[in-house]
Amino acid sequence: MSLALYRKYRPSTFGEVIGQDHVTEPLSNALTSDSIHHAYLFSGPRGCGKTSSARIMARSLNCEKGPTPNPCGECQSCRDLVANGPGSIDVMELDAATHGLVDDARDLRDKAFFAPVQSRYKIYIIDEAHQLGPGAANALLKVVEEPPPHVLFIFATTEPDKLIATIRSRTHHYPFRLVPPAVLATHLEGVCKDEGVKVAKGVIPLVVRASGGSVRDALSVLGQLLAGAGKDGVTYEVATALLGFTDGALLDEAVDALAARDGATLFNTVNRVVESGHDPRRFTQDFLERLRDLIIVGASKDAAAQILHEYPEDQLERMKNQASLIGAATLIRSADIAADGLTQMRGATAPRLILELICARILLPGSDDQGLLARVERLENGIAITAPIAKPLVAEKSEPVVAKEKAAKEVSQPVTNTEVAPVPDKPPVKEPVAVKAATPTPKPSGPVDIAALRKFWPEVIENVKKQRRLTWSLLSASAQVLSVDDKAITIGIVNSGARDSFIRSESDVILRKAFAEVVGLDLKVECIVDPSVNSSTTTPERTVEDPSDEAQLSGAELLAKELGAQVIKKFSNDV
Ligand SMILES: [Zn+2]
Incomplete structure (x- = not known):
């Protein structure tokens, strides 16, 4: 031996x-x-x-x-x-x-x-x-x-x-002290070289993490990995599986879902974590560490590579995007929630349940100061689409030129964060204070823009599916949001048969609840027949891998409808 x-x-x-x-x-x-x-x-x-x-x-x-x-x-x-x-x-x-x-x-x-x-x-x-x-x-x-x-x-x-x-x-x-990760990593790389075994990118940082800074533990873990190396050396997959770490892909998926405020995908990720035999506690710990790293990336920008040397360059790039999409306040708030949850998990008999509650709390806009800040942040991120479209519906004294330019500029970048919320009277970009003052109400009571509401449709439908499958089947392929005002949301359903079933089954109550839960908008739901409903546009598939394209496309389409050809022309110039 x-x-x-x-x-x-x-x-x-x-x-x-x-x-x-x-x-x-x-x-x-x-x-x-x-x-x-x-x-x-x-x-x-x-x-x-x-x-x-x-x-x-x-x-x-x-x-x-x-x-x-x-x-x-x-x-x-x-x-x-x-x-x-x-x-x-x-x-x-x-x-x-x-x-x-x-x-x-x-x-x-x-x-x-x-x-x-x-x-x-x-x-x-x-x-x-x-x-x-x-x-x-x-x-x-x-x-x-x-x-x-x-x-x-x-x-x-x-x-x-x-x-x-x-x-x-x-x-x-x-x-004596624990050995700093960078020093330990360099040492381990040297050992791998001496042993002549190829080790995939990302494996050494896992070993360093598993060792907690102990050289003896690090070498003993590495020894086990090297002993089991195949002809390709030590792969990342084998290392995560053997060391019990959460696969980085699952963490990315969860973070992307958070960035897109895509509850369905976030819960689906949790499901996959559990199904693939990962420990929910381990996942929560790893998720918390990833949030911490995102906070560091967001705060230190280009200097992040020096602080977080365990990440390869492409991963850091991805994290930079994620950090700016999510925003510091939301990251900090999410990390707080995850840390609290982790404490609750100690000795808990149902760690998965607590993990799901953590996700729910992270997705739900909080009522505390941090939650408020996070809401403002999401608003500011999402304002690019909500503000200009809402204007023609809402405000008389809007400044169309400014709004259009702003819209065209913003839409040309991937925008995944939107939230339906009261749109302030004044242009929000100029006066963020106005946005802040307008947000504390948990259920928006002001005018709402239809485009943002449509963007939430897939999530609303998902929510409906969990409540009652009949309602879901009536809506999923044959309905769309037609209009919204301060009294009601109007839904168009493709034919009168479906519309009648919808009403008879009191599905409006279900749908109303879904809107309230997903969007935070508690309004009466009305249903009319609208034969123009095209199933291909009603429930666009939102995927984690590319949350931006869909949003961008529908944003652009809706802009065209609302603001006319002028904006579209500018938009296509910018793109
Ligand atoms: Zn001697």
Whole structure:
């Protein structure tokens, strides 16, 4: 069996220890200047190099040409103490975790006064030192208090505070840290290269995440992946599956759905997460981290690559788009909701249910300050389509030229965020305050624009489907929104038979509820026969992969209807 990676790549000099420069540099300096202390305490999280560094310290101290931070590697001591070497009779490793070390400590106390057999120092490395029992600690204390000049102690522990104070106060304390992701990633890439195994893009960041900054854990995870590598090396799919991470594609899908405020797709993604055997908690955690990263991308723009180096360039580009589509306030609010949900999930018996509630809360415009801000943000993003179209229907004193230009300019960019909401009297772009003041009512009562309402039709239909299939089947292929005013939404249905069924089955109540839930618009629903309804335009398929085209197209078509040929001409020029 091949040597485990974390053993194979164990460092033999301080120069080879990664991510602990704040510790290895002063230690190296102390060795160079021969200012050696008789007791050291190496503390820090597991797997970040404490024990390896203790062995390196012993090797550096006992090298024939030492003490030196660069042991010669040739003398007997160096060869004995090399990583995975046979070890030296003068360097003793004791594990306090095994049995509190009472007998060993007494033995140590008696033998410590004998000179080392063949080296400069007699070195005791005491691992898990916080587990020393009182008996062993007292026995050791005598030696640590008044050590013979040839004796040196290195205590290693994850919990320095639990080490008996009388010992701790006699040590020089060096705190080790978790290794930063970028440093660890570079190290792992080097290992893959040395091992001659091809590793797909995105795999190393997964390993880094799985390790939580512990080199030992990272190498052990990587070892498992390399061992299972096929002729194509380690693929991203195999890595996500093995490490239990959410496939990045699912996260992208969820984020795109959030950007498009596409509830159906978001819930469908949750369904796929569960169906494909992912843990809802894991997904929520990963989703939360993705939201955090999107906040960083949104805030740092082009500098994001330096902060989030785990993402390949194309992914960062995509995230930049997503961040600007969703907006900072919505991202922060969504992250808050996800973090809350994650706390609720601890010990919950139905994590999927909580995940779905998280999605629902994220989609629902909130009533708190952040929710309000998020609504304003979506309004501003969506205003490109809602404002100019609403104008002719609503306001007398609108400024058509400004509105048209604005519309033409905005529509030429992909716009996926729209929300039906009261349109302020004044041009909102000029006075965002007016938008803000107009939004707090949960159910819009002002005039509404038909184009935006039509855009929500597929979602409304989805909602209807969940409520009653009969209503859904009457509407799905043969109805469309004809008009809306402050009293009612009028629906056109293709023939009188369908219209009569609609009325008889009281489907208007169902549809009204759907509009209220999806759009936040609680209005009476009226139904008339409209033979012009064309099934191909009633329920356009909205897909996550390309939410912009459909919206853009219908936006353009509707612009033509409402504003006439002039705008269309300008629009096509701009495009
Ligand atoms: Zn040597």
